[in-house]
Amino acid sequence: AEVEETLKRIQSHKGVIGTMVVNAEGIPIRTTLDNSTTVQYAGLLHQLTVKAKSTVRDIDPQNDLTFLRIRSKKHEIMVAPGNLAFNFICKASLYLTA
Template identity: 90%
Template sequence: MAEVEETLKRIQSHKGVIGTVVVNAEGIPIRTTLDNSTTVQYAGLLHQLTMKAKSTVRDIDPQNDLTFLRIRSKKHEIMVAPGNLAFHFLVKLSFCFTR
């Protein structure tokens, strides 16, 4: 578990990182640096999206698997790194673009 803590601290220390969430295989948050309502919202929605993406990758090639999912919007970037059956790491990053 110390290795997980070190990884989360390293991710959280990067410039622009708003928060991290770790969920179990059912999408239930088990560790977060975000407030409760934001954690529940992101964990639930991203768990569903990640499961659908994993299924799609497997449908295309049954011997392949999803290793990383990156979502960018105008305000934020969300990176999902599915782990083994026990964990998924979710990272929410914020970017400010000036034009």
């Protein structure tokens, strides 16, 4: 119930396009995105997160990746690696104000 409430709260923020929860293997468990987008993002972001975690550990074995943020001209993707079982992914549009 707490997870559902958190996902609903994040999804309600302006600009959020979708949210996804994936397991340790990068397989989507819960998503608000369409199937093809979910499969594409889950696979690619899982690989990137594994590499980023490894890089952080190589730099400092006592450290761990806590958050990964990717920002392009159009979108921002936020990955919150959880425990060994789950990762949370959020995709949002950028609303730039002058």
